[in-house]
Amino acid sequence: MVNPVLLIAVPLGLAFAIPLLGFISQKLEKYIPPVAMLFNLIVSLSLIPKVLEQPIVVSIGGFPPPFCINLVAGPVGILFSAIIALVGLLVSIYALDYIHPVRHSPRIDTKLSNGVKEGATEKYHMLYLLLLTGATGVVLTGDIFNLFVFFEILCISSYALVAYLGDRAGVESAVKYLIQGAIGSSLVLIGVGLLYGLFGTLNMADIARNIDSVSPISVFVPLVLLITGLGVEAAIFPLNAWLPDAHSSAPSSISAILSGIAIEVGIYAVARVIFTVFGASSIFLFLVLLGLLTLLVGEMSAFSQNNIKRLLAYSSIGQMGLIIFALGMATSYGVVGGLFQIISHSLSKALLFLAVGYMIYRTGSMEISSFEGMGKRMPFTSLAFTIGAFSLVGLPPFVGFPSKFLIVRAALAKGEALFIVLIALVLAGTVIEGAYFFRIVQVLYFKGGETNPNRREEAPIAALIPVCILTILIIVIGVYPRLVTGILNSAASEFLNRVEYIRSVLG
Amino acid sequence: MSFLNNYIYYIGAFGLIFIGLYIILVKRNLIKVIIGLSILDTGVNLFLISIGYVKRGTAPIFSRPGIEAARMVDPVPQALVLTAIVIGVAVLALALSLAIRLYQHYGTLNLRKIKEQRW
Amino acid sequence: MRKIIGLLLLGIVAWGIAVSLTRIPFGAPKTKVGRYYVDKGVPETGATNIVTSVVLNYRGFDTLGEVTVLFIATIGLGAVLTTGRRKKSERKIEPASLILYTGCRFLFPLILLFGTYIFIHGHLTPGGGFQGGAIIASAFVLIYLGCRGRRISELGSKLAESLGGLIFVIVGLVGLAVGGYFLINFLPKGIPNSLFSAGIIPIIYIAIGFKVGSELSSIIDKLVEETE
Numbered sequence: 033m034v035n036p037v038l039l040i041a042v043p044l045g046l047a048f049a050i051p052l053l054g055f056i057s058q059k060l061e062k063y064i065p066p067v068a069m070l071f072n073l074i075v076s077l078s079l080i081p082k083v084l085e086q087p088i089v090v091s092i093g094g095f096p097p098p099f100c101i102n103l104v105a106g107p108v109g110i111l112f113s114a115i116i117a118l119v120g121l122l123v124s125i126y127a128l129d130y131i132h133p134v135r136h137s138p139r140i141d142t143k144l145s146n147g148v149k150e151g152a153t154e155k156y157h158m159l160y161l162l163l164l165t166g167a168t169g170v171v172l173t174g175d176i177f178n179l180f181v182f183f184e185i186l187c188i189s190s191y192a193l194v195a196y197l198g199d200r201a202g203v204e205s206a207v208k209y210l211i212q213g214a215i216g217s218s219l220v221l222i223g224v225g226l227l228y229g230l231f232g233t234l235n236m237a238d239i240a241r242n243i244d245s246v247s248p249i250s251v252f253v254p255l256v257l258l259i260t261g262l263g264v265e266a267a268i269f270p271l272n273a274w275l276p277d278a279h280s281s282a283p284s285s286i287s288a289i290l291s292g293i294a295i296e297v298g299i300y301a302v303a304r305v306i307f308t309v310f311g312a313s314s315i316f317l318f319l320v321l322l323g324l325l326t327l328l329v330g331e332m333s334a335f336s337q338n339n340i341k342r343l344l345a346y347s348s349i350g351q352m353g354l355i356i357f358a359l360g361m362a363t364s365y366g367v368v369g370g371l372f373q374i375i376s377h378s379l380s381k382a383l384l385f386l387a388v389g390y391m392i393y394r395t396g397s398m399e400i401s402s403f404e405g406m407g408k409r410m411p412f413t414s415l416a417f418t419i420g421a422f423s424l425v426g427l428p429p430f431v432g433f434p435s436k437f438l439i440v441r442a443a444l445a446k447g448e449a450l451f452i453v454l455i456a457l458v459l460a461g462t463v464i465e466g467a468y469f470f471r472i473v474q475v476l477y478f479k480g481g482e483t484n485p486n487r488r489e490e491a492p493i494a495a496l497i498p499v500c501i502l503t504i505l506i507i508v509i510g511v512y513p514r515l516v517t518g519i520l521n522s523a524a525s526e527f528l529n530r531v532e533y534i535r536s537v538l539g
Numbered sequence: 540m541s542f543l544n545n546y547i548y549y550i551g552a553f554g555l556i557f558i559g560l561y562i563i564l565v566k567r568n569l570i571k572v573i574i575g576l577s578i579l580d581t582g583v584n585l586f587l588i589s590i591g592y593v594k595r596g597t598a599p600i601f602s603r604p605g606i607e608a609a610r611m612v613d614p615v616p617q618a619l620v621l622t623a624i625v626i627g628v629a630v631l632a633l634a635l636s637l638a639i640r641l642y643q644h645y646g647t648l649n650l651r652k653i654k655e656q657r658w
Numbered sequence: 659m660r661k662i663i664g665l666l667l668l669g670i671v672a673w674g675i676a677v678s679l680t681r682i683p684f685g686a687p688k689t690k691v692g693r694y695y696v697d698k699g700v701p702e703t704g705a706t707n708i709v710t711s712v713v714l715n716y717r718g719f720d721t722l723g724e725v726t727v728l729f730i731a732t733i734g735l736g737a738v739l740t741t742g743r744r745k746k747s748e749r750k751i752e753p754a755s756l757i758l759y760t761g762c763r764f765l766f767p768l769i770l771l772f773g774t775y776i777f778i779h780g781h782l783t784p785g786g787g788f789q790g791g792a793i794i795a796s797a798f799v800l801i802y803l804g805c806r807g808r809r810i811s812e813l814g815s816k817l818a819e820s821l822g823g824l825i826f827v828i829v830g831l832v833g834l835a836v837g838g839y840f841l842i843n844f845l846p847k848g849i850p851n852s853l854f855s856a857g858i859i860p861i862i863y864i865a866i867g868f869k870v871g872s873e874l875s876s877i878i879d880k881l882v883e884e885t886e
Contacts, residue, residue, distance in 0.1 A: 035834060035840070037834065037840040041827055041830060041831060041834075041840060044722070044726065044823075044827055045824060045827040045828070045831070048729070048820050048823035048824045048827060049820065049824055050820075051816050051817075051819070051820045052817075052820045052821070052824070090839075090840075091839060092718065092719045092839065092840050092841050093715055093716060093718055093719075093839060093840070093841050093842055093843075094837060094838070094839035094842040094843075095702075095716060098690075098691060099691060099694050099695070099716060100716050100717070101716075101717055101718075101719045101720065155733050155734075155736060155737040156737070158733050159730065159733055159734065159737070162726060162729070162730055165726070166726075169723070173719075177619055177622075177717075177720060178717075178719055178720055178723070181622060181626070181720050181723035181724060181727070182723055184626050184723075184727055185723055185726055185727055185730065188626075188629060188630060188633065188727060188730050188731060188734065189730050189734070191633055191637075191734065192633060192730065192731075192733065192734025192737060192738065195637055195640070195734075195737075195738050196737055196738075198640060198738060198740075199644075200644045200645070203637055203640045203641050203644060203738070204641065204644075204645075204653055206637055207569065207634070207637045207638070207641060207653075210630065210633065210634055210637065211563065211572060211576065211634075214576050214579075214630050214634075215560070215563060215576075215579070217626075217630075218556075218559075218579050218580065218583050221583050221587070221623060222556070222583055222586065222675070224619075225583070225586055225587045225590055225616075225619075226675075226678055226679075226682070228587075228590060228615070228616065228619075229590040229679075229682035230678075230681060230682060232690040232691055232692065233690055233691045234615070234691070246681065247681070249677060249678075250677070250678045250681040252674075252678075253674045253675060253677065253678035254678065256674070545683075545684045545685070546679075546684060548684065549679055549684065553672065553675065553676075557668050557672060560664075560668055560671075561664060561665070561668060564660070564664040564667075564668075565660060565661050565664050589684070590682065591692070592684065592685050593685060593686070594685035594686075598784065599695075599696055599699075599707075599708035599709055600706060600707045600708065600709075600783070600784065601700055601706040601708070601850070601851075602706065602782075602783070602851075611696050611708070613692035613696075614692065614695055614696065614699075614708045614709045614712045615691060615692055615695065615712055615717075617709045617712075618709055618712040618713045618717055618720070619720075621709075621713060621721075621724070621786075621788060622720050622721065622723070622724040624788075625724045625727060625728055625788060626724065626727050628728070628731070629727045629728050629730065629731030630731070632731045632732075632735055632877050633731050633734050633735060633738075635881070636734070636735045636738045636739050636880075636881070637738060639739065639881075639884055640738055640739070
């Protein structure tokens with residue numbers, strides 16, 4: 033059995049070793065992130081059978097749990113780390129061709145080029161690998177200050193990657209993202225400090241065990257601070273002003289990672305704090321309403337967009353709202369639906385951004401109207417985009433359908449009239465989503481034709497491989513959801529059953 | 540008076556936090572906002588340290604054989620603050636480099652004017 | 659208007675935190691985790707500076723994350739600020755006066771020595787890798803201020819940064835292979851209060867000291883390059 037620490041230690045070590053490798057040969061640097069993520073993927077998948085029975089608790093440093101930092105590799109942790117490794121691997125294969133250096137070329141308009149930048153690209157690959165390491169660390173850790181540290185690794189590398197190309201839009205978005213993210217982090221730190229002052233320990237299981245020994249009002253303030261601080265990264269409604277700018281100005285491979293991994297890890301952190309550490313059942317209704325509000329705001333803003341990447345960013349906000357809605361229902365169906373929606377959104381949104389990346393490069397513009405006739409010029413990419421869009425809306429046989437179906441079923445199973453109204457509003461949001469995606473598909477396939485239809489400029493092979501694999505996964509999991517429901521059920525019961533979590537860590 | 544004696548560190552730390560938050564929310568110049576961020580970080584670190592204080596405690600270092608363990612302050616918040624200071628410095632460095640680039644592109648540091656990304 | 663909304667929000671946050679803080683008495687003796695570290699710190703880790711043993715042994719994973727964060731900031735700064743070719747500066751650099759120049763050159767090795775002392779004795783006296791690294795970086799800043807035109811070598815700083823981080827991870831992995839836990843203290847603990855004690859702690863702090871020193875110096879170097 034492989035120690036789960038290697039899921040974090042190996043990518044970290046490889047990221048530190050990239051400059052040393054660069055002294056030997058600069059061409060090899062871009063192959064290190066795929067290798068590291070392949071290792072992570074294989075280890076995560078091999079640990080799945082083991083964690084389904086019993087979460088693996090590893091202590092760092094060899095001391096007994098409340099007195100050291102421990103990693104809790106349970107079903108939730110390994111599920112998330114498998115998703116991170118998979119999406120990270122595919123996007124890093126995409127980036128083999130997308131991010132390339134240009135030496136001493138005359139004026140390049142970096143506005144809409146793909147990741148073209150003068151000089152070597154080793155910094156991109158280091159930052160990329162460290163972002164994924166931070167994300168894996170967040171989902172595996174069992175200590176709340178360690179969560180903060182790895183969360184900061186994730187956030188700071190994403191600030192640097194959004195500004196990577198150095199153009200006007202990227203730097204402006206990165207500054208705004210940085211300021212909001214830094215305020216969020218400081219709020220998290222205040223919350224952690226208050227928790228330490230109240231309980232004397234930083235271990236999540238230990239705090240969870242003692243949470244009832246203090247009065248509810250003094251626990252309420254750290255909870256609010258933690259949700260607000262972590263919610264900046266998780267794109268919860270009033271805190272997501274940075275998201276449309278950041279996700280649309282970053283290079284497309286980074287947009288795929290931000291939308292596909294970073295915000296999902298934010299939601300994981302919020303869910304872990306609410307479900308496991310605090311067990312705060314009284315705020316679930318508030319979460320449901322907040323999720324609904326986020327969903328409606330996101331979808332309605334996306335509907336009026338003309339810039340394709342901004343539209344996809346607003347759609348991410350909407351989907352995060354849906355996930356929070358599902359997790360807030362706190363029933364078994366609800367949490368399984370929410371986690372399934374996380375898988376579906378990761379795969380679909382990553383696919384959409386990867387497909388859009390080369391489309392933007394070929395046309396030189398991010399306006400939807402300039403994609404007319406793309407169906408003929410880039411047939412594979414347009415087909416992939418269409419599949420991703422349909423999956424996000426929730427059409428069978430793609431992966432979005434079982435996840436949305438589970439969420440609707442969870443709401444109906446609650447039985448209260450309020451939830452019938454809420455789920456009707458959610459479905460209204462889905463209709464709006466369908467409307468704007470169909471509009472794009474219509475532009476791709478059924479418009480245009482003035483341009484020479486015989487000119488086929490498909491994306492290069494390195495970009496098509498991940499796109500193909502994502503498409504296949506979306507279809508396969510959509511048709512056989514039983515492939516993932518096993519681990520999703522265990523993951524849901526890990527979230528809902530705090531006593532079991534505490535017992536497995538502290539004995 | 541004894542209230543002040545007991546809570547002066549908390550009041551000081553939160554005073555800094557609020558000054559920092561106020562600057563970030565209200566000021567327009569990017570450099571001032573970054574300074575506000577730095578003040579916010581300092582305030583949070585001061586708050587964390589003051590959580591760990593023990594009355595009449597000394598530093599947790601066993602420099603002579605005769606020091607008792609009961610009279611030492613809590614070492615954990617000090618370790619937390621070490622990490623938090625370094626993280627604060629890292630964010631500050633990145634923010635300043637972005638400010639330099641922003642000035643090169645836009646020619647101004649007024650956040651109201653740097654609003655090309657519209658709705 | 660904006661100011662009023664800002665003040666209102668802050669007022670609500672202030673009230674909430676004040677309510678919560680009255681539950682945390684100031685200066686109460688610490689129980690649980692704090693006590694355990696102070697009581698059992700020296701026999702279990704061998705370092706007499708309990709804060710160091712917490713930072714590197716009990717909560718060593720946090721320190722690994724912190725080292726990574728500083729690494730990310732340095733790389734991010736380099737990525738954002740590269741202007742392509744290193745432009746030769748066109749401004750005439752006025753050399754500093756003789757006293758300043760000589761004084762800086764005289765002080766530079768002394769400050770380096772002091773910084774090295776701080777991080778080598780991290781497990782015995784207050785201090786450690788980060789503090790020592792910051793002092794080393796301030797020596798380099800002195801050189802930038804006093805002896806204009808000199809630069810640190812990019813190759814050396816890149817080497818120091820990568821090797822420092824890599825040594826930390828490798829020590830952890832060796833602990834995993836030898837002792838079964840990542841970052842376990844597998845070297846002999848020695849006699850407390852002597853220089854060669856506390857197992858892996860001095861090794862990691864030396865690596866961190868070099869790493870942080872070179873990182874902070876290279877941050878200053880890139881910022882200086884930007885303005886010339």
